[in-house]
Amino acid sequence: MKPRIRCKHCHRCVPANPRLKNQGYCNRKRCQRARKTEWERRKIATDEDYRINRKESRTSWQEKNPGYWAEYRRTHPEYRRQNRQKQKLRDAKRKARRLAKMDTLKRGNYVIPGGYYLIPIVDDLAKMDASMQKIIIITDGYADIGTSCKKGLDGHEKDDWITWRSKEECHDASPIIPGPGP
Numbered sequence: 001m002k003p004r005i006r007c008k009h010c011h012r013c014v015p016a017n018p019r020l021k022n023q024g025y026c027n028r029k030r031c032q033r034a035r036k037t038e039w040e041r042r043k044i045a046t047d048e049d050y051r052i053n054r055k056e057s058r059t060s061w062q063e064k065n066p067g068y069w070a071e072y073r074r075t076h077p078e079y080r081r082q083n084r085q086k087q088k089l090r091d092a093k094r095k096a097r098r099l100a101k102m103d104t105l106k107r108g109n110y111v112i113p114g115g116y117y118l119i120p121i122v123d124d125l126a127k128m129d130a131s132m133q134k135i136i137i138i139t140d141g142y143a144d145i146g147t148s149c150k151k152g153l154d155g156h157e158k159d160d161w162i163t164w165r166s167k168e169e170c171h172d173a174s175p176i177i178p179g180p181g182p
């Protein structure tokens with residue numbers, strides 16, 4: 001009985017080609033195209049010279065054919081229609097994420113104490129009128145500071161500036177830090 005392989009693309013069981021050691025795809029055109037695409041993805045991800053050469057080749061071709069894409073879009077109305085539909089989907093996805101910035105905090109990143117600009121959000125878009133605020137991190141053990149700590153978090157001596165809570169009270173709530181009075 002001939003050895004058989006399961007194609008990684010179409011998942012059909014096909015006879016293995018004895019001339020190929022690590023055959024993963026069958027000989028169908030679409031499976032071979034998928035094999036080449038996968039190879040190219042791996043190559044681009046791991047080989048910087050290949051990636052640079054591809055980019056230079058594309059740039060060179062575009063310089064030699066400056067009006068190609070404009071002409072292609074003009075002569076292919078179906079392509080334009082599909083592109084408009086895809087763009088609407090991309091816009092909807094982007095709007096659904098409601099991101100004001102691309103460099104938002106990722107899991108595991110923490111706020112670092114210091115000065116920050118706070119930007120009000122209106123209709124899910126960030127406004128340009130920012131206000132400078134000071135952020136101070138209060139760790140879990142802040143209630144253990146004791147009575148010898150007379151200065152507030154801003155360095156001013158004010159007994160009423162901070163409302164302290166015990167650790168038990170703070171388990172599910174954030175500390176109350178009212179701003180200085182008038």
